[in-house]
Structure formats: C-alpha cells, structure tokens
Amino acid sequence: MLGEHDYTIHAEWTGNRGVGTSGYREYSRDVTLRVDGKPDLLASSDKPFRGDASRWNPEDLLVAALSECHLLSYLHAAVRAGVVVVAYRDRAIGTMVEDGRGGGRFREVTLHPVVTVAQEGMRAAAEAAHRQANEWCFIANSVNFPVRHVPTTLVVGADG
Numbered sequence: 001m002l003g004e005h006d007y008t009i010h011a012e013w014t015g016n017r018g019v020g021t022s023g024y025r026e027y028s029r030d031v032t033l034r035v036d037g038k039p040d041l042l043a044s045s046d047k048p049f050r051g052d053a054s055r056w057n058p059e060d061l062l063v064a065a066l067s068e069c070h071l072l073s074y075l076h077a078a079v080r081a082g083v084v085v086v087a088y089r090d091r092a093i094g095t096m097v098e099d100g101r102g103g104g105r106f107r108e109v110t111l112h113p114v115v116t117v118a119q120e121g122m123r124a125a126a127e128a129a130h131r132q133a134n135e136w137c138f139i140a141n142s143v144n145f146p147v148r149h150v151p152t153t154l155v156v157g158a159d160g
Contacts, residue, residue, distance in 0.1 A: 010034040015044075030055065059096055059106075065139045066109050066147055067092035073133035074113065080132075081125040084118035086156055110148040118156055126153045 015028030029045040030052060045051030046059055056064075067090045078085045091112040098104040117126045130151050134140055140147040 008035070011043075025050070028052070059094060062106065062143075063092050063094035063109055066094075066137070066143070067111055069137040069139040070111055070113065070130075070133050070147075070149070073136040074115070074129055077129035077132040077136065078115075078117075078126065081129050083122045083126045083129060085115055085126070086118055087114075087116035087154075089114050106143070106145045108146045108148060109143075110150060112150045112152070114152045114154065116154040116156060120155045120158060123153050123155060127151060 010033070012032045012034070013030070014032050015030040017027055019026050021027050029050055031043040033041040033043050033056075042055045043061070044055035044057055046057040047053040049057075051057055071088055071090060074088070075085060092109060093112070094109040095107045096104055097107050113130070115126055117123060130149050134147065134149065137147075
C-alpha cells in the first residue's frame with residue numbers, strides 16, 4: 001500500500017518571562033509539543049544552548065526517532081525473516097557539530113541495539129535483519145548523515 005501521511009505537531013513556546021525576547025538571556029527556551037490524543041511533551045533547547053536539561057530537546061528527539069524507527073522496522077524485518085525476538089534495547093548516540101556561525105549539523109548517529117532471539121539458529125537472520133530495517137526506516141532515509149549500527153545478538157539461555 002503506497003500512501004502519503006501527514007503528521008501534525010503543535011508547538012507552543014511557554015518561555016516568556018514577562019519581557020518576551022527583549023534579550024538573549026531574558027527568555028526561557030521552554031516549549032510544549034502537542035499531538036492530538038497524546039500526552040504533551042515538555043521540551044526545551046539543550047542545556048549548552050540555555051535550555052532546561054530536564055526537558056526533551058530537538059537533538060534528543062531526532063536521535064530517539066532514529067532509534068525507535070530502527071527498532072520498529074527491525075521487529076517487522078525479524079517477523080518476515082522468521083526470527084522470534086524476545087527482547088530489544090538500544091543505546092543510540094548522535095554526534096552533532098557546531099559550525100561556529102550559530103548553526104551546526106549532525107555528523108552521524110550510531111545505534112547499539114542488543115537483540116535477544118529465541119533460538120541459536122536465528123542468530124544469522126537476526127543480524128541480517130538490521131540491514132533490512134535500515135532500508136525500511138523512514139526516518140533514517142530522511143536524514144543527510146550516516147546512521148550506523150553496532151548490533152549485538154543474544155540467544156535466550158545461551159548468552160545470559
């Protein structure tokens with residue numbers, strides 16, 4: 001099924017301390033992100049950019065989107081390959097570099113998925129499913145930097 005899908009996010013700046021953006025240090029970077037029917041997401045800029053470290057920032061959200069997209073694409077690839085996944089966790093690391101002119105870009109994101117499969121005979125197909133998942137991941141296919149994968153495959157009872 002081919003289709004086009006729209007995603008609507010409502011972003012509201014909640015950081016006006018009473019004087020708006022009258023100065024760089026005069027306002028908070030707090031934002032509330034809303035999607036109809038879902039809990040609000042409290043966001044801000046990253047701490048080095050005068051943000052609130054307790055809130056999600058755009059960089060966190062980008063890396064999280066890549067990690068989750070790979071996870072969900074991987075589960076689908078595993079099913080298609082006959083691999084029974086019983087656990088999946090990831091440690092995703094994104095590297096962003098500033099350009100010295102107030103901007104910057106991500107250089108790369110590396111995912112470190114640890115997948116546990118039901119049987120030893122599934123290990124090779126489980127490892128191959130990461131390549132398929134990368135091809136299917138909408139988010140990875142939308143960015144202009146490499147998304148690398150350093151997977152680990154465990155087997156129930158064999159690898160602890």
